[in-house]
Amino acid sequence: MTAIEAVSVFLPQRRVPVESLAAPLGLSDMQVRLFRRFHGLTEVRRDPGLSLTDLLLRAAHGLTALHTLRRRVRFVVYGRAFPVVTPYPVNPLHEVCRALGLGHALAFTLTQQSCASALAAIDVAGRLLASEPDTPDGPPLALVLTGEKAFTRDAQFIPETSVFSEGASACLLSAGGGRDRLLAYACHQRGEFDVAGGESPARFQRAYRPALAEVIGRALERSGTTLSELRLVLPHNVNLMTWKRLCRLIGLPLDRVLLDNVTETGHVFCADAFVNYRTARQRDLLRPGDRYLVAAVGAGDGATFAAMVFEH
Amino acid sequence: METGLRLLRAARRTFTGPAALLGDPVLRERAAGYLADLTRPYGLRVPAGLFDAPAAALGQSYGEMAAELIPAVVPPDEPVDLLVLAFAVHDMLPGRATAAYLSHVCPGTPMSFALCDQGSAAAFTGLRIARAYGCRRALLLAVEQAVLPYDAAVPVPARHRAVAMLYDALADDGAHRDGDSDGAAGGPELIGLGGGARVTALRQHVDVDAGDVAALAAAEVGELTAGRTDVAVVLGADLAAVWPGHGGAAVTTGPRRQPSTGVWWALLDRLAGDAARPRPVVVADYEPGLNYLSVVALAPAGRSEPVGERRADEREQPLVRLRGTDGDPDPGAG
Missing domain, CATH: 3.40.47.10 (Thiolase/Chalcone synthase)
Known part of the structure; x- marks a missing residue:
């Protein structure tokens, strides 16, 4: 069973108030107030001096065990929201692998599920590990990376919905560890919301929370967990209002959702799950045996709703 | 396995025709902005007016x-x-x-x-x-x-x-x-694939230097064909360029400058060409920029093991031969 061995997160120190985004993005005062007062999004992390490779490397360097375990790493899976982030053939993923001494691992990017790509990357990495033989140094491991730059308008904000922070994460996975075991994964894609799909943005807004509720319910069912048994929900940091309304829809107490990072980091693309996991661990919010749910929504052109249930 | x-x-x-979505002015403008932002940090430039x-x-x-x-x-x-x-x-x-x-x-x-x-x-x-x-x-x-x-x-x-x-x-x-x-x-x-083709082996090698790939690929093909003379080999163009040959195998090579589709295009040529008398195929490709060697073996579905005989026309030919892809509508572009 896929399990998390270690997680590291890197967020740039530089904080940017949402008001500072108004001029470069052409946002009105009303739009900025919507972000701050209605959605609870006050600032994001951005550092023009750090490249994508810098972000990924800093996250990976935070995995203190990686250096001693690196010979066991067989797969490096980069879960990325934006399908294309560098001109061809620039390849930050392989630059990072070389810098980390992971040239012996099979490395690839998994994308086109927008910000839900990280959960698919965990699922794929776990499945590949399950059929991988032991290495001479021990059971095989996978490194799941996330990390993105706010390099273009679509990567800076989602109109009336969210603002993006730059950041990255690195997560070591095993096929049989005991710390945070993946019990279930559910994913539902709604390609009709693609530019060629013909559906309206208004319909997407109406479908959003019911679709997320559906995959959460499915992940709970598959894991044999009830909503009341969840110790914690690690959300995507899209905004506060979405989660307040979702909690009302599914009957989940809002204090069960770790929303602290929404205000101060905003939406860190695919890294939200790991940013929130780190906070949960730092605050000692998870006890052995606790079950928690990770949720993600990829809402670019097309939409992907995903949820995972873990046991700590 | x-x-x-x-x-x-x-x-x-x-x-050969245009992409319909790129005729949409809104999507063109989005694509132009995205690509300009994508290339700018790397000192590259999307030509002005390109999207006109x-x-x-x-x-x-x-x-x-x-x-x-x-x-x-x-x-x-x-x-x-x-x-x-x-x-x-x-x-x-x-x-x-x-x-x-x-x-x-x-x-x-x-x-x-x-x-x-x-x-x-x-x-x-x-x-x-x-x-x-x-x-x-x-x-x-x-x-x-x-x-x-x-x-x-x-x-x-x-x-x-x-x-x-x-x-x-x-x-x-x-x-x-x-x-x-x-x-x-x-x-x-x-x-047409008849009853289909079983995937009998699938291997990927990482960190394979260009100087080592020919020997490793030959060893893989040799192992997967087990010395049989009736097994077809399909190679991507980059691998075919360094292929040392492997006794007993007829080799089809993918078109040049088609890194993502070339070897699969050639595989389909091979399978279609052998449709009347299906035989096992080993497919291999090398990614020279990233040093990956990938190999997959297929056998006609319904057979318990990769078996077959050389056809009459093949008996007239050398055991190792290279051929271009059949049915390529634009062979000169390779």
Whole structure:
């Protein structure tokens, strides 16, 4: 069973108030107030001096065990929201692998599920590990990376919905560890919301929370967990209002959702799950045996709703 | 090692017309802005006025290319569980979650994602993931297009091409509907595969230096063919360029400058050419920029082991031979 061995997160120190985004993005005062007062999004992390490779490397360097375990790493899976982030053939993923001494691992990017790509990357990495033989140094491991730059308008904000922070994460996975075991994964894609799909943005807004509720319910069912048994929900940091309304829809107490990072980091693309996991661990919010749910929504052109249930 | 997968149906197409979505002025403007922002940090520049050009000159959208092939290989009553889109060179709508859209237009609304940043190895990785999923049906789509709107300093693909391969679990003995003729004029070419081809081995080697790949590839092919003389070998163009030859195997080589589709295009040529008398095939490709060697072996479905005899026409030929891809509509572009 896929399990998390270690997680590291890197967020740039530089904080940017949402008001500072108004001029470069052409946002009105009303739009900025919507972000701050209605959605609870006050600032994001951005550092023009750090490249994508810098972000990924800093996250990976935070995995203190990686250096001693690196010979066991067989797969490096980069879960990325934006399908294309560098001109061809620039390849930050392989630059990072070389810098980390992971040239012996099979490395690839998994994308086109927008910000839900990280959960698919965990699922794929776990499945590949399950059929991988032991290495001479021990059971095989996978490194799941996330990390993105706010390099273009679509990567800076989602109109009336969210603002993006730059950041990255690195997560070591095993096929049989005991710390945070993946019990279930559910994913539902709604390609009709693609530019060629013909559906309206208004319909997407109406479908959003019911679709997320559906995959959460499915992940709970598959894991044999009830909503009341969840110790914690690690959300995507899209905004506060979405989660307040979702909690009302599914009957989940809002204090069960770790929303602290929404205000101060905003939406860190695919890294939200790991940013929130780190906070949960730092605050000692998870006890052995606790079950928690990770949720993600990829809402670019097309939409992907995903949820995972873990046991700590 | 058997993978539990069978290549059930396949189609391919060279695209020559414009991408319809790139005729949309709103999407053009979005793409132009995205590509300008993408290239700026790297000192590259999208030429001013590029997006004023006719859509046909702007390259392709993988969504449209792949969507055209899906109906050719997936009937409505054969739902797919997993869809993997593999590419190396990005398309001209680079911000789009194309795989999510393809899930919408594919029977079964499968779990879908794209694999990239791995060059020609991505489709092999997709097949490996399909094996790991253990699903009823998996659709593997390899795509590439020939336009990059900046000076990439590397060759771009020679043509806009896509290959769709539907794999199923060996236990599923559903109806076979393979065609053995081309689709409508200008449409996807459906490749007749008879009873399909079992995937009998799937291997990927990492960190393989260019100086070592020929020997390693020859050793792999040698092991997988076990010295048989009736096994066909299909090589990607980069690997064929250094291929030392392997006794007993007839070698088909993929077209040059088609890194994502070339070896699969050539595989379909080989399978179609052998349709009357199917035989085992070993497929191998090397990604020189990233040092991946990928190998997959297939055997005619329904046989317990890779067996076969050399056909009469083959007995007249050397054991090792190179041939270009059959049916290439534009062989000069290689």
